[in-house]
Amino acid sequence: MLVHEDEPFNAEPTPKVLGRSTLTPINAFYSRNHGPIPTIDHDKWRLVVDGLVDTPLELSLADLKSQFEIHEVVATLQCAGNRRAGFLAVADIPGEDPWQGGAIGTAVWAGARLVDVLAAAGLADDSADLHVDFSAPDVSELATPPQAYGSSIPLSKAMQTEVLLAWRMNGRDLPRVHGAPVRVVAPAYIGARSVKWIDRISVQTTPSDNYFQATAYRILAPSADPDQAGPGDGISLGPWALNSEILTPTDDGSVPAGAVAVTGYAVAPEHRRVVRVEVSADEGATWHDALLDEQPSPWTWVHWRTNLDLDPGNRTLVARAWDDTGTQQPQEAASLWNPKGYGNTAWPTKTIHVDQERGT
Known part of the structure; x- marks a missing residue:
């Protein structure tokens, strides 16, 4: 912890x-x-x-x-x-x-x-x-x-x-x-x-x-x-909003070049469900669909995962989620910032270093 x-x-x-x-x-x-x-x-x-x-x-x-x-x-x-x-x-x-x-x-x-x-x-x-x-x-x-x-x-x-x-x-x-x-x-x-x-x-x-x-x-x-x-x-907070996070790789982590597993979670507002998660390794220039795991109940998160083929160098991973109304997470944290720091639902990002040696 x-x-x-x-x-x-x-x-x-x-x-x-x-x-x-x-x-x-x-x-x-x-x-x-x-x-x-x-x-x-x-x-x-x-x-x-x-x-x-x-x-x-x-x-x-x-x-x-x-x-x-x-x-x-x-x-x-x-x-x-x-x-x-x-x-x-x-x-x-x-x-x-x-x-x-x-x-x-x-x-x-x-x-x-x-x-x-x-x-x-x-x-x-x-x-x-x-x-x-x-x-x-x-x-x-x-x-x-x-x-x-x-x-x-x-x-x-x-x-x-x-x-x-x-x-x-x-x-x-x-x-x-x-x-x-x-x-x-x-x-x-x-x-x-x-x-x-x-x-x-x-x-x-x-x-x-x-x-x-x-x-x-x-x-x-x-x-x-x-x-x-x-x-x-x-504004009083009650129901939560659409959100997602990248769990692995971790921020500032190092991974071998080649196939890199990227995983995370997403949650949808009440009476909605997550229907799509996309991941980018080039700061949003191109996107890759993630596979959504089975959701245990209507009241839980969804774990997601994908594999990206990455060449050596520093990379910024970005994710974004949609719910079944077509709503997408907001892109920039700056547009959501508030002095108590509640409700950060912006696209999650992780900066990683991809090593020269390719994984198997």
């Missing part, structure tokens, strides 16, 4: 590790935290469900496991700051971790469907323009004053069957670092909405007013001062 911070703990896997399998091993799954990882007694943990519901609930972990049908969803989670390092060539982003392309991972999540829990609480009006607010006990010094983490998703998303309250990950009990005893899994939304260590769910008329939704995780204008940004400034 490439550790960006020890406290709070923020780390991502290396590109080679991330590309080894479609499912990301637990010990290679990225970790994004805003404060110290809480220690929670699973026997004493309770989940409160309240707000605009007819029958507020207080559920133990045993209640959650016994009263609701267990479902599995194979889903990719992705941090809003994934690929932030690609913005640094445009301008510095002080105070933010320089995530490369590894703030993303795919796992088999198991738990109760959020919609089932809301139904048990007697959701008053599932057709209204409401929001489902999540609260957790981890306190962050990043907020002023410090506060526990919170976030929300629209009720329209919360009612979808892919949204889970998960207590298992890749067939094992959810690890503490990934949100045990229970976390939200909201596929195709930025990872900040998949709240870890959740202890309260409230149905309400407005989005969360927590710092991490009202002020953070918002795309500010390039000229804005993030230290002066207040609640409601900028």
Whole structure:
């Protein structure tokens, strides 16, 4: 793991590790935290469900496991700051971790469907323009004053069957670092909405007013001062956009001349799918189609791969993806740069050195 911070703990896997399998091993799954990882007694943990519901609930972990049908969803989670390092060539982003392309991972999540829990609480009006607010006990010094983490998703998303309250990950009990005893899994939304260590769910008329939704995780204008940004400034992030990354060869790596394997991943927005990935070794003058691996579910990334015949010298590899609406990734990171470094969906590039000796 490439550790960006020890406290709070923020780390991502290396590109080679991330590309080894479609499912990301637990010990290679990225970790994004805003404060110290809480220690929670699973026997004493309770989940409160309240707000605009007819029958507020207080559920133990045993209640959650016994009263609701267990479902599995194979889903990719992705941090809003994934690929932030690609913005640094445009301008510095002080105070933010320089995530490369590894703030993303795919796992088999198991738990109760959020919609089932809301139904048990007697959701008053599932057709209204409401929001489902999540609260957790981890306190962050990043907020002023410090506060526990919170976030929300629209009720329209919360009612979808892919949204889970998960207590298992890749067939094992959810690890503490990934949100045990229970976390939200909201596929195709930025990872900040998949709240870890959740202890309260409230149905309400407005989005969360927590710092991490009202002020953070918002795309500010390039000229804005993030230290002066207040609640409601900028564009609130929720569903993610079309994106891709080159995993191998790695940046500044050396490969023998000849057939060079190029691999990576791509993700599409909610209710869309990746249908094409192209790779160039001459900065976009010519392009080669990549082979797309099988997608495990509608809520995951797609791994892709191709072979390029490369002569000796320095090369810049470039990739770009399309989804099934014909949308393509934007070309330049400069057109997307923002002072918090969110949402870098520009064409990924890797500079490599091709050695004289040809591979076999």
